[in-house]
Amino acid sequence: MSVRAVRIDAADNVAVVVADVEAGGRVRLDDESELTATQPVPRGNKVALTAIAPGEPVIRYGEEIGVAPADIAAGDHVHTHNMGGRK
Amino acid sequence: MSDEFTFDGWRRPDGRIGIRNHCLVLATVVCAAGVVREVGRRLADVVAVEHPHGCGRGGPDIGLQLKTLAGLVRNPNIGSAILVGLGCEPVSVGLLSAVIGETGKPLKGIVIQDAGGSGKTADQVEAMAREMLAELAAMPRSPGTAADLTLALECGGSDTFSGMTANPAVGKAVDRLVAMGGTAILSETTEMIGALGPLLRRAANDEIAAQLKKMVDEQEAVTRKILGDFADRALAPGNVESGLSTIAEKSLGCIAKGGSTPVREVLAYAQRPSKQGLVVMDTPGYDAESMTGMAAAGAQMIAFTTGRGSPAGFPAVPVVKVSSNSEIYGRMTGDIDVDAGRVLSGVTLDEVSEEILSLLLRVARGEKTKAEVNRQDVFAIAQTHQAL
Structure with a gap:
């Protein structure tokens, strides 16, 4: 049983899950591709679709919504603990 | 729909028409x-x-x-x-x-x-x-059309779904209202911080682009002065709980309420628009002050999106509430008029925007919104300095 995640723009490297996902749970995009969540991702939160290196932008709506201060792996929960605004 | 978007209101001596009296x-x-x-x-x-x-x-x-x-x-x-x-x-x-x-x-x-x-x-x-x-x-009514309407746009208690469901659905309704000659006001300058790129691409000309940039840059400077290193988290606790991580993420969802037509004018707080179409007003992100500025500019109705669930209405100006998710609609059905959260379960944005537009028309024709029925009026004037 996978949980749907919504990617808004093809350039996005995160997607929003529409229900809670457990660590190890499967996440499904609308193009039917899937990935495994490495951590619990609560409903409405973002999951990384690709690895994001330190200093690289987190992209949603096709735009930068913040930067990663440290490595983010594909499947990681992305929120205030691992992304912030560009200072 | 432009032929059908007609209502009987009250024509004022200055030519504008009220949908309430x-x-x-x-x-x-x-x-x-x-x-x-x-x-x-x-x-x-x-x-x-x-x-x-x-x-x-x-x-x-x-x-x-x-x-x-x-x-x-x-x-x-x-x-x-x-x-x-x-x-x-x-x-x-x-x-x-x-x-x-x-x-x-x-x-x-x-x-x-x-x-x-x-x-x-x-x-x-x-x-x-x-x-x-x-x-x-005893005052007689006069006919009005979409071209007589100014719709204020507001979001309060946003969540990560706001920018995917309620805001773009309202934005599509705004596009159709504008196509019929109506006016819509996008406000909340704090919720444009980090979204300047897409906003500038929509400016009708270079002068408007320069005004938008100045307005958002100044608000960003004020926000940095007040919040320091936390300026990128100019968010309410409920926004963060819902999954919004930065003000830029909130802003990019927020501006979706404005739809896709060019920005025709940039207004100061409480300034009446001189152009029809989509206009932007410089207001705080704080809902009550933002709604007050747009009502003072002459907006006859307000479309208000909410993710966490806000009951807020406004005195004399009907507020149409649109939820970004079905869970909050279920919990606060008495406060919310339209559930745009159904976009997450297969209903299209076009279908929800059609529902919003037809409700706006019914409200112009006199149907009370839930905030009107509940008399959930809030009113607050934006201020720049502390009391003396």
Whole structure:
């Protein structure tokens, strides 16, 4: 049983899950591709679709919504603990 | 739909049309709040508005108060008004009347210190209001179209779904309203921080682009001054709980309410639009102050999206509530008019936008929104300095 995640723009490297996902749970995009969540991702939160290196932008709506201060792996929960605004 | 988007409203002497015909009882100063509240308790049909201002501030803020209160009286949904002052305040009945100017609407004023105190003032205001309500009930209606409407856009209690469901659905309804000649006001400058790129691409010309950039850059500087290193998290706790991580993420969702047409004009707080189509107003992100600025500019209705669930309405201006998720709609059905959360379970944005547009038309034709039924009025004027 996978949980749907919504990617808004093809350039996005995160997607929003529409229900809670457990660590190890499967996440499904609308193009039917899937990935495994490495951590619990609560409903409405973002999951990384690709690895994001330190200093690289987190992209949603096709735009930068913040930067990663440290490595983010594909499947990681992305929120205030691992992304912030560009200072 | 443009042929069908017609309603019967009340044409004001300045040419604008109201979709409501309210009698406003307005305090010019905080000291008159008790009298205004008492009249509101006695007469359910008046719109009683009080606020913590009218005195104790410097020139720029007194100017903002005068401009905002005058704009509210001039709002086409107001058929007549009674100003209630104390007698020693800078925002006096006399000065506010002068700023309001000639409207052709019945306008009366009363000063508590001259009228013999609060009890006698409330009695006199009640008598005046009863007379005005009877006059308003007899006022004939005139036909209006989408081109007569100014729709204010607001979001409050956003979540990560807001930018995927409720805001773009409202944005599509705005595109259609604009195509029919209507006007929509996008505001909340704080919620444009980090979204300047897409906003500038929508500016109708270079001058508007420069105005938008200046407006958002200045708000970003103010936000950095107040919040320091936390400026990128200019978010409410509920926003963060829902999964929004930065102000940029919130902003990019927020501006989706404006749809996809060019930005035709940039307005100061409470300034009346001179162009039709999509316009942007410089207001705080704080909902109550933002709605007040747009109502003072003449908006006859407000489309308000919410993720966490806000019951807020506005005095005399119907607020249509659109939820970004079905869970909050289920929990607060008594407060929310449209559930855009169904977009997450297969309903299209076009279908929800159609539902929003048809509700806006019904509201223009007199149907009460849930916030109107619940009388969930909030009112707050943006200020720039602390009280003196």
